[in-house]
Amino acid sequence: xxxxxxxxxxxxxxxxxxxxxxxxxxxxxxxxxxxxxxxxxxxxxxxxxxxxxxxxxxxxxxxxxxxxxxxxxxxxxxxxxxxxxxxxxxxxxxxxxxxxxxxxxxxxxxxxxxxxxxxxxxxxxxxxxxxxxxxxxxxxxxxxxxxxxxxxxxxxxxxxxxxxxxxxxxxxxxxxxxxxxxxxxxxxxxxxxxxxxxxxxxxxxxxxxxxxxxxxxxxxxxxxxxxxxxxxxxxxxxxxxxxxxxxxxxxxxxxxxxxxxxxxxxxxxxxxxxxxxxxxxxxxxxxxxxxxxxxxxxxxxxxxxxxxxxxxxxxxxxxxxxxxxxxxxxxxxxxxxxxxxxxxxxxxxxxxxxxxxxxxxxxxxxxxxxxxxxxxxxxxxxxxxxxxxxxxxxxxxxxxxxxxxxxxxxxxxxxxxxxxx
Ligand code: NAD
Numbered sequence: 240x241x242x243x244x245x246x247x248x249x250x251x252x253x254x255x256x257x258x259x260x261x262x263x264x265x266x267x268x269x270x271x272x273x274x275x276x277x278x279x280x281x282x283x284x285x286x287x288x289x290x291x292x293x294x295x296x297x298x299x300x301x302x303x304x305x306x307x308x309x310x311x312x313x314x315x316x317x318x319x320x321x322x323x324x325x326x327x328x329x330x331x332x333x334x335x336x337x338x339x340x341x342x343x344x345x346x347x348x349x350x351x352x353x354x355x356x357x358x359x360x361x362x363x364x365x366x367x368x369x370x371x372x373x374x375x376x377x378x379x380x381x382x383x384x385x386x387x388x389x390x391x392x393x394x395x396x397x398x399x400x401x402x403x404x405x406x407x408x409x410x411x412x413x414x415x416x417x418x419x420x421x422x423x424x425x426x427x428x429x430x431x432x433x434x435x436x437x438x439x440x441x442x443x444x445x446x447x448x449x450x451x452x453x454x455x456x457x458x459x460x461x462x463x464x465x466x467x468x469x470x471x472x473x474x475x476x477x478x479x480x481x482x483x484x485x486x487x488x489x490x491x492x493x494x495x496x497x498x499x500x501x502x503x504x505x506x507x508x509x510x511x512x513x514x515x516x517x518x519x520x521x522x523x524x525x526x527x528x529x530x531x532x533x534x535x536x537x538x539x540x541x542x543x544x545x546x547x548x549x550x551x552x553x554x555x556x557x558x559x560x561x562x563x564x565x566x567x568x569x570x571x572x573x574x575x576x577x578x579x580x581x582x583x584x585x586x587x588x589x590x591x592x593x594x595x596x597x598x599x600x601x602x603x604x605x606x607x608x609x610x611x612x613x614x615x616x617x618x619x620x621x622x623x624x625x626x627x628x629x630x631x632x633x634x635x636x637x638x639x640x641x642x643x644x645x646x647x648x649x650x651x652x653x654x655x656x657x658x659x660x
Contacts, residue, residue, distance in 0.1 A: 245324055246324060248323055248326060253564060255329075257642060261643045262646065281301060282301070284299075285298070286374060298367060300350065300351065301322070302379070305331040305346050305348060306653075309344050309346055312383070313334065313343070313387065313590060315334075316388065318355075319353075319356075321353070322352060322353045333347065334348060334590065336641070336646060337583040340625075340645040340648075342618070342621070343590065345594070350375070369399050372400040376404060381597070390537075394418060398419055400415070418430070418593060424600055426605065427607065427611055429592045430464065430468075434467065434469040434471075435612070435615070436585070437585055438469050439619055440580050441534075441554055445532075447627065448554070453478075455531040457481065457530055458491075460485075460541065462483055462485040466534065470483060471502060481493050481494075482525045484522045487510035489511075490519060491518055491525055491528060527551060531552060532552060533555050534556045534558050536559050538559060539562060540564050541562050542562055544570065547567035557579070557581055558586050559586070560586065563638075568636065580637065581638035583641050584641045588619060
């Protein structure tokens with residue numbers, strides 16, 4: 240990284256370190272690396288809104304577009320208090336490798352606002368969402384950069400984004416955003432896609448290591464979109480979910496939790512806290528309890544050098560982006576007892592079905608849910624096989640294999656196209 244770069248912080252450093260590890264494996268010359276790693280462009284905006292008490296508050300927002308080599312850029316929008324430009328850039332870079340691994344015609348992008356969305360009223364959240372999109376209008380578009388949900392945003396926020404963009408164009412442009420509600424141009428199966436994809440890949444990993452899912456145990460960190468759908472899908476396959484946590488509470492019961500009633504509680508109250516007085520557990524300790532399947536589906540850097548040696552699972556399924564630090568990876572490299580499904584493979588279901596939503600929106604021809612799910616599973620299956628095969632043939636970890644495929648595809652296109660994108 241150049242000294243003058245705006246991209247700083249531990250999450251960006253992590254994406255950078257991962258890239259250089261695979262660049263070494265791929266023998267990418269040093270002079271070509273910045274061209275592949277550094278984001279193409281970034282927009283930083285200040286978003287003022289009227290608070291309900293009459294005051295004006297200003298929130299910082301960002302959008303990073305990593306590369307334009309394979310098509311428009313694509314990526315989620317995160318509303319969280321600690322969002323900064325380095326984190327957004329890292330998430331955009333991971334999106335690039337993820338899209339390339341899945342064979343999607345996109346570069347990576349990501350956006351975010353430094354805000355706690357839970358601290359805003361619905362009116363304030365709508366005002367902020369609309370203001371952010373309005374600031375982004377010159378920077379995004381259905382053939383330029385397509386937004387989607389991420390942590391702290393949902394279908395409603397996507398509907399406000401799409402509506403604001405459309406108002407300024409004087410016509411409905413639903414393809415500027417994916418993850419919209421189905422009745423405003425979204426696709427069936429998008430809301431569930433990431434969690435379903437996580438569960439599909441866990442099934443494939445279980446087949447590979449000879450683990451019977453019926454009666455297997457799972458612990459899931461994060462009970463939002465990704466974590467809750469993964470939990471419910473795993474439970475429907477006979478998995479006993481023994482631990483769940485979110486920002487507010489953690490629950491653990493080795494006999495198994497009632498995941499449907501947990502889900503109903505979160506749907507009603509917005510968080511796990513207050514579900515029950517029984518089974519409350521320490522959130523950090525939950526990650527190192529014995530289980531067959533561990534699913535971090537919340538924030539970055541939760542598996543680090545302190546707990547990587549202690550986690551006690553057979554499958555580590557990374558629903559979140561960047562849950563495992565490079566220091567933890569160095570420890571996991573020497574733990575062949577754990578089958579890691581790396582984030583850019585494990586949570587790719589979201590962007591894959593976002594791609595389906597974009598394609599359907601451009602054609603105005605909509606598919607039924609079984610077609611969406613079949614295509615999702617086929618796309619994930621292909622990536623899963625490619626990653627496992629490359630890991631075996633080159634002796635790489637699953638993460639390095641997945642990243643190598645993504646990076647190599649972007650590099651190959653850049654070498655053919657030239658310096659512009
Ligand atoms: P969400 O906002 O729906 O849910 C986030 C969950 O994480 C909530 O339950 C929240 O309480 C919990 N959480 C927040 N901070 C936590 C902490 N410190 N410890 C434990 N739990 C915490 O977000 P989401 O869409 O489910 O995204 C979760 C992760 O999955 C993120 O890393 C995101 O980038 C990644 N992801 C999401 C999608 C998608 O389609 N939504 C796709 C790919 C990857």
